[in-house]
Amino acid sequence: MPPISGLYRDLAGLLDRRRVLTGREDLLAYANDATPARVLPAAVVVPVDGAEIAAVLRYADRRCIPVVPRGAGTSLSGGATPLPGSIVLDLKRLDRIVEIDKANLMAVVECGVVTQRFQAAVEDVGLFYPPDPQSLSVCTMGGNVATRAGGPRGVKYGTTKDYVLGLEAVLPDGSLTGYGGKSVKMSSGYDLARLLTGSEGTLAVITRIMARLLPLPPARQTMLAIFPELDPAAQCVADLMAEGAGPCALELLDRVLVNCIEDFLHMGLPREVEALLLIEVDGYPAQVERDSRLIEDLCRRYGSREVTVAADAKEAESLWRARRALLPAVSLRAPTVLTEDATVPRSRVPEMVRAIRRIARANQVEVGVCGHAGDGNLHPAILADRRDPELMGRVARTVAEIGREALKLGGTLSGEHGIGTHKAAYLEWEFGPPGVELMRRIKKAFDPNGIMNPGKIFTDG
Amino acid sequence: MPDLKDLAAEIDRCSQCNFCLAACPVYREDRLESSGARGRINLVKAALLDQTLPVSGRVRELIDRCLLCTNCVQTCPASIRVDDIVAAARANLPNRNPAERMLLRRLLDRRAVSGVVGSLLKGLNLFNLPSLANPPLQQRLPAAVRPDGPVSARVAYFVGCGVNYLYPDTGEALVKVFSANGVEVVIPAGQQCCGLPALARGDKEMAREAVRANAALFAPLDVDAVVTDCTSCGYMLKVQVTALLPPDDPALPAAQAVAGRIVEATEFLAALGLQRQPRTQAVTVTYHVPCHRHWSAALADAPPKIAALVPGARFVPLREPRRCCGAGGAFFLSHRELSASIRGPKIEDIVATGAQVVLTQCPACRYFLQEGLGTESGVRVMHPLAFLAGGC
The missing domain is CATH 3.30.465.10 (Uridine Diphospho-n-acetylenolpyruvylglucosamine Reductase; domain 3)
Incomplete structure (x- = not known):
């Protein structure tokens, strides 16, 4: 991508030049989000208000320069990865x-x-x-x-x-x-x-x-339940939702990840379990008490070996420690970790977990499964290494097959991360050519010159 | 590329989540991602390891523009050693300032701190540094101070440079408070700098020399703990030393043994409890937590506990007790404006508590906060043990 002539000068005419970056040393910090791709933009601008954003957009639109809006650069789908020759709009200073x-x-x-x-x-x-x-x-x-x-x-x-x-x-x-x-x-x-x-x-x-x-709900209660088998755990999840226990968090960790966390924290988690459920309820004290009792009974009825109910906020925090340690624990196991977010109806979670294991085996990729079991939003953690192109190829296949499986089970490609660049190629699987075409027409109506974050959601901008 | 190559795997361990951005005091001022930890380590990799980016003035500026405060390390889900990466990068940037190197060397070997260094430091008086302790604390203290009554514990006291040259009152307070509470204090002669300032400037060899000398001095002592009143010395002595020495270094076992016995002095006393009730001090007190706190979980709880033991003292916590003050060891000497603007909200926070006394265990924080508060404000910054000694 050849440098755009006069870009710095033009942008510096639109906003304070200290908030216009074109040096590679600074651009490098904006070359990626939390996904492996690295692309240097042509410039980064840091506007402080809507008027400056409007000025930059008008300029870019006239010259058909792609613009990539950016928050904290934490995207897990490649949505904030710049395009070659683009202007990155760092929006963190609009912070009132x-x-x-x-x-x-x-x-x-x-x-x-x-x-x-x-x-x-x-x-x-x-x-x-x-x-x-x-x-x-x-x-x-x-x-x-x-x-x-x-x-x-x-x-x-x-x-x-x-x-x-x-x-x-x-x-x-x-x-x-x-x-x-x-x-x-x-x-x-x-x-x-x-x-x-x-x-x-x-x-x-x-x-x-x-x-x-x-x-703000005045009370909350946290519980940890350990299940030797996956299916009863999933059935338990379905029942407690149906009975209206209404947890405000229902997190599942599978055996691979429980072991990862145990290796990292040594907190005494049992290694021979298929499912660990972390459950939280909130609301008025009486309701929280009723719900926690109901959940505890249900977990035991479905064969949970052990249900720990936190006695106070401090104990609750220590139960959450396992879930919070997931990212570091997994990142110790592989240089690159891709966090997937395919989502299925709650009742299909066990099928999905088994399918993910099958797909991982077929592609010879290590995958740990965790996720928000209560809403069917799974986060398979795919262990990868971005320096190994052959492995990254198998990882890409794994992502695709997980997406296809989620759709087959009546789910969606993405529960909460977005399509970004990672799943753009699969969009038609979910919406069919007419659905994607309609979305393209909507984009065209907003963005006739196609400058807004091209290559995201749709492969070709 | 010595040292940095060893850290290449550490850089690769970064998952690029960017959680560190929220923690970086320099990012909070610059508001550019190149000033955050993720940006900085990616820059180090590109410029120095992969060499896909020339080592420009801006590269140097960004690598120098780091306080080594470790707030990013403490926030990182994977505890990536960003401070070590930045320090190693500094070691690999050529043309280090020779005058600075000489100053460091002189400081390191304390016997050589004399006229030259004195006048060099005096030159810094344009930054209102307090005059140097003459003689330095270490030369004023006896080899051991025994309590009058029964001895409940015996500790060795590591005298850090900040206290040795600038704030001897802290060390004198430590000895006074410890002995008043039944603790015998041993002060071995011939101590050197902990080595952290040399490490921060990327001079690993110089830091190793200091570590070896101190290890040889402290390891043979028959004591329950080696206490330090400086949180940065503690970070160096407890955590950094063992990674600093090569695995086959003959001094390593001694350094590890000493590291195992390092305890922050306020924490030690808070855990031991007081034998004698301090005198009443009717003042409002607050506490600034130094950034180098992550080497001990109880270090930040101890000063409020100590303050609570002083009758009449009213403790008012800061709104953000862990927010960096901007000093960063000697960072503020080379980045006046940046450090002062990082300090701004901290000063406001302190003033809003109405405190007359600010406790903190780091001499650099103390100096920089006191400078920011000014003398006419009537607010005094001191070590928790000095506050306690005032009531002893």
Whole structure:
């Protein structure tokens, strides 16, 4: 990709030159997200408001330069990987919490607000923003909306998409658009907020989010249950959901990962188990007590060898330690770890787990299975090494086959990470050529010159 | 590419999750990902290991623009040793400042700290450094101080450079408080710098010399613990030393034995408990947690516990007790503006507590916070043991 002539000069005319980067030393830090691909963009700009974003987009649109919106660069699907010759829009400086409106149970935030900071701010006034992606200490609200990010609490509270009351966004031609606001009900026009939610930066740059909030649940309880067999564990999950025990987290770890974690933490987890369930309930104290008792009984009825109920917050934290240690524990086993997020209906989880094992064996790839069992969102962790092209080929096949299997079981390619570049080639499997064609036409309506994050969701921009 | 090659596997272990970004004080100021840990280690790999990027002025600037505070290491799910990677990268950047190297060497071997270094450090007085302790603390202390009554424990005291040259009051307080509470303190003569400043500037060989000398001095002692009142010396002596020496180094067993006995002095005293109730001090106290805290879990709990034992003292925690103050050892001397802006919110945090006394176990934090607070503010920064000694 030849350098774009006058790019620095032009961009420096649009915003403070200290916030325009074209040196390779700085571009390198933006060459990747949390996936293996590395691509240097032509420039990185760091706008501080919507007007600067509009100016950069207008400029890029006129010259047909691709633009890659970026939050914290934590994407697991390649959605924030730059394109050669692109301008990366680093949106982290739009970081104001504009308003927390307790009366209307909502808040207005700029796209660069870090999710954890937002959660802490609303919890300070007794409110609750449930979406909890694992990267919440660093990821941004804009990135969460753009990918419909989820997390363990998805099983009870849904994902980011369920908390978007309205959005403001800048279109590629520099114009500002908005949809929704403080009303809980809205039956007016096409729901553009929903459309932009999960659009992975391919339609517009989301600049402001009107987020729905809940009252903060006053109590919570954490449990850990160990199952010698997978099927009864899965049946137990289905039953406790059906009986309305309503856990706010229901995490599954399989034998491979339990062993990984035990190697790492030495916390005394039994190695000969097929499933470990980490369960959390929240709500009013009486309800939490009822639900935990119900869950404990169900786990035992389905053959759980051991159910540990945390006595206090400190013990709860130590139970969560196993789940939190997953990433480091797995990353010790392989230089590159791909975290998949194919999702199936809850009832098909055991079938899916078995299919993933079969696919892993067939491709001679080591895969550990964990995931949000309560909502069918599995996270097979594929152990890889990006320096080994032959292995990476088998890994790519594994990803594809896992996706195909999820669809066969009535699920979806992605539960909460997005399509990005990783699964763009498989989009038609899920929606068929007409479905994908319709999506392309929508993109064209927003982005006629195709500058918005091309190559993401759709292979050819 | 010595040393850095050994760390290539450590760099490859990084899963690129970028969780470190939230923890980096330099990123919080610069707001560019090239100033965060992921960006920095990817840069080190490209410029120095893969050599796909020329070693430009900007490469140097980014590698130098790191406090080695280890907040990224403490946040990293895989505990990637970012500080070691950056230090090794510095060792591989040519044209290190020869004057700085000489200063380090002089500091390292304390017998040589004399006129030259004194005047060099005096030159730094444009940064308002307090005047050098004359004589340094180590030369003022006796070889051992026994309590008047029964002896409940016996410790060796490692005298760090900060306390030795700048803040002897901390060491004097340590000896006073320990002996008042039944602990015998042994102060071996001929101690050297812990070696961390040399390591931070990428001079591994110089750091090794210091480690070997100190290991030989402390290993034979018959003591329950080796205490340090400096959290950075503790990080060096407890964690870094054993990785620093090659596996076949004859000094390694001694260094490991000493590392196993290193305890932070406030933590040691908090665990032991006080034999004598301190005098009343009617002041408001807060506590700044130094960044080099991850080598001991209890280190950050000890100062509030100690403060609670002083009658009349009211402890008000900081809003963000673990936020970096910006000093970064000697980092602030070469990055005045950056360090001062990192310090800004910390000073506001302290002022908002209304505290008259700020406790912290790191001499660099102490110096830099006191400079930021000014003398007319009436807020004094001191070591927790010095606060306790005031009430003894």
